[in-house]
Amino acid sequence: xxxxxxxxxxxxxxxxxxxxxxxxxxxxxxxxxxxxxxxxxxxxxxxxxxxxxxxxxxxxxxxxxxxxxxxxxxxxxxxxxxxxxxxxxxxxxxxxxxxxxxxxxxxxxxxxxxxxxxxxxxxxxxxxxxxxxxxxxxxxxxxxxxxxxxxxxxxxxxxxxxxxxxxxxxxxxxxxxxxxxxxxxxxxxxxxxxxxxxxxxxxxxx
Amino acid sequence: xxxxxxxxxxxxxxxxxxxxxxxxxxxxxxxxxxxxxxxxxxxxxxxxxxxxxxxxxxxxxxxxxxxxxxxxxxxxxxxxxxxxxxxxxxxxxxxxxxxxxxxxxxxxxxxxxxxxxxxxxxxxxxxxxxxxxxxxxxxxxxxxxxxxxxxxxxxxxxxxxxxxxxxxxxxxxxxxxxxxxxxxxxxxxxxxxxxxxxxxxxxxxx
Numbered sequence: 001x002x003x004x005x006x007x008x009x010x011x012x013x014x015x016x017x018x019x020x021x022x023x024x025x026x027x028x029x030x031x032x033x034x035x036x037x038x039x040x041x042x043x044x045x046x047x048x049x050x051x052x053x054x055x056x057x058x059x060x061x062x063x064x065x066x067x068x069x070x071x072x073x074x075x076x077x078x079x080x081x082x083x084x085x086x087x088x089x090x091x092x093x094x095x096x097x098x099x100x101x102x103x104x105x106x107x108x109x110x111x112x113x114x115x116x117x118x119x120x121x122x123x124x125x126x127x128x129x130x131x132x133x134x135x136x137x138x139x140x141x142x143x144x145x146x147x148x149x150x151x152x153x154x155x156x157x158x159x160x161x162x163x164x165x166x167x168x169x170x171x172x173x174x175x176x177x178x179x180x181x182x183x184x185x186x187x188x189x190x191x192x193x194x195x196x197x198x199x200x201x202x203x204x205x206x
Numbered sequence: 207x208x209x210x211x212x213x214x215x216x217x218x219x220x221x222x223x224x225x226x227x228x229x230x231x232x233x234x235x236x237x238x239x240x241x242x243x244x245x246x247x248x249x250x251x252x253x254x255x256x257x258x259x260x261x262x263x264x265x266x267x268x269x270x271x272x273x274x275x276x277x278x279x280x281x282x283x284x285x286x287x288x289x290x291x292x293x294x295x296x297x298x299x300x301x302x303x304x305x306x307x308x309x310x311x312x313x314x315x316x317x318x319x320x321x322x323x324x325x326x327x328x329x330x331x332x333x334x335x336x337x338x339x340x341x342x343x344x345x346x347x348x349x350x351x352x353x354x355x356x357x358x359x360x361x362x363x364x365x366x367x368x369x370x371x372x373x374x375x376x377x378x379x380x381x382x383x384x385x386x387x388x389x390x391x392x393x394x395x396x397x398x399x400x401x402x403x404x405x406x407x408x409x410x411x412x
Contacts, residue, residue, distance in 0.1 A: 050290050050329045055263035058279065073264065073282040084260050087293060089302070091336035094295035123256045128298035 005149040032136050032187075034099045035076045036086065039185035051088030051095060051192060055080055064089040084131075085160065090193060094129040097189075099146075101136035107166035108135055108146075110158055118155050118206075130196055134179075134189050135172065145192025147201045175201075236256075238307045238342050238393075242292065245391035255396060257294030257301060263287055289326045290337075296399060300335040302327065303354075303395075306316050307342035313372035314341055316364055327354040336402055340385075340395050341378065350382040351398025353407045381407075 030038075033053070043049040062075035084098040098121075100112040113133075121131045131148035146167075154167055177192040195201070239259070249255040268281035288305040304327075306318040310322045319339075337354035341412055342411075354372075383398040401407070 044329065047329075047332060050326070050333050050335070055261040055287075057261040058264050058266075058282070060264075071284060073279065073284070074366055076264070076279040076282060078277060078279070081261075089300035089335040092300070094298070094300040096295070120256070123250065123253075124295055126253060127295040129256070129295040185338050201247040 006104050014047055027171060030186075032134070033085075035186045036099045036134065036189070039187045039189065040086075040088075043190065049089070049090035049095070051087060053084055053086055054081070054083065068082050074188065080114070080116065082116055084117055089129045090130075090190060093193070093197065094124070094127070096129050096131045099134040099136075103138050104166070105137065105139050105169075107168045108137070108172060109166045110155060111165070113151070113155065122152055125149060125152075130193055132192065132196060134192075135176070135186065137169070140169075143179040143181060143183060143187065144170055144172050145179060146172055146176040147196060150175045150199070188191040217328065226360055236392075238305050241392045242305045242340065242395070245393045246292075246294075248391040249396065251408075252317065255294060255296035255301070257296070258290065259291055260287070286320070286322065288322055288341075290323055296336075296396060298311055299399070299403065300330070300333070301399060302335050302337045303340060305340040305342075307344050309344050310372070311343065311345055312377060313374045314343070315372045316361060317371070318325045319357070319361065324358055328358055331355060331358075336399055338398065338402060340398075341382070341397065342386070343375070346375075347387075349385040349387060349393065350378050351385060351395055352382040353402060355407070356381045368401070 013078040037053055040051045040053070042050060050164075059077045059079050060073055060075075061077070062073070064072045064074050066072065084096055086099065087094070087096045089095065090126075098113070098117055100108075102112065108143050124131045125148060133146045133148065134149055135146050136142070137145045150171075151167070154171075158165055177195045179188060179192055182188055211267055219225050243259055246255075246257045246259070249257060264279075264284040265281055265283045265285050266281075267283070268279070270280050272278065272279045292305065293300070293302045295301065304319070304323055306314075308314050308318065330337045331354060339352045339354065339357055341350045342348070356377075357373070360377075364371055384402045385394060385398055388394055
């Protein structure tokens with residue numbers, strides 16, 4: 001993956017986007033994670049933001065050190081991450097987010113999130129980080145940036161009151177920011193971040 | 207690891223520190239990484255900052271899925287990280303740093319850093335992140351927060367001019383911030399971050 005721009009700036013991608021009907025979007029068989037990773041690489045190469053996916057945490061039990069070759073991990077286990085998958089910096093703002101998709105058509109199931117991720121997002125909000133979820137409705141081919149503050153409120157309501165276990169699409173349409181997929185970056189989530197910053201949504205403000 | 211404070215604020219640790227002579231510091235056999243991790247846990251529990259060590263990136267080749275038990279990774283390899291080890295958020299500021307130690311007494315060898323880490327710190331500085339290194343001189347029992355901007359300048363001078371391959375301690379004393387180890391947190395690196403913010407050292411300011 002390398003994008004080269006003579007002046008360090010991205011090419012105008014609007015015209016290019018028009019060459020590729022948006023209805024083709026998602027048909028390449030890439031997961032949301034892969035598309036976010038490509039988008040992060042684009043933002044990094046164009047000096048727009050520095051965001052990386054965190055590696056999957058692994059508990060290493062046994063490592064072999066063969067002569068004249070690299071170490072081989074022979075026994076290890078997946079560990080539960082204690083944070084969200086993505087974080088980084090954009091124009092001085094700390095970004096922290098999770099990317100999740102659903103095949104549902106009318107709501108986004110809360111089971112996509114874990115208690116430790118909700119807690120982590122709360123902690124980051126307290127420190128004035130910009131926290132959100134990139135949500136994809138796979139079947140509908142629709143993408144949203146949804147503020148962590150709204151997710152946290154719904155999560156706690158669901159836990160305490162044994163309430164609804166998913167977020168209605170209408171709620172996400174109302175409180176989130178819909179992204180229009182494009183060619184470069186595939187998932188322009190920073191437009192949603194600009195919206196979060198401008199509207200102060202999802203931020204902890206005194 | 208859990209610290210409980212009745213009012214969510216850390217206890218005044220100055221008094222406690224005096225009970226533990228600083229000359230004992232480092233004799234517990236903890237690595238710098240372990241001490242930074244404990245300090246991060248302290249900052250997290252006290253709602254002061256949210257900083258985590260990134261997991262070591264692993265290339266997974268083979269996974270077994272035994273019946274009725276968890277997946278076992280049977281073959282995997284260590285990958286080179288593309289970023290620094292630590293990042294997070296503190297009072298709205300994006301923090302990004304590396305922790306390194308040396309047994310040298312008069313200078314800090316540049317071989318402790320890799321080109322990809324230097325590049326990553328440059329990228330984060332461009333986005334107005336707060337980037338630095340926590341440096342420990344093991345033998346001297348001295349600890350510093352050293353601005354990434356100074357490290358980057360010395361790194362490039364060393365590369366281009368085939369210049370000196372280490373940073374003299376006198377330079378680190380002059381351009382860095384010396385930390386006084388204490389009981390809670392063991393490594394109070396945020397005092398160095400406050401200094402970086404106040405003096406605007408290590409920040410990219412127009």
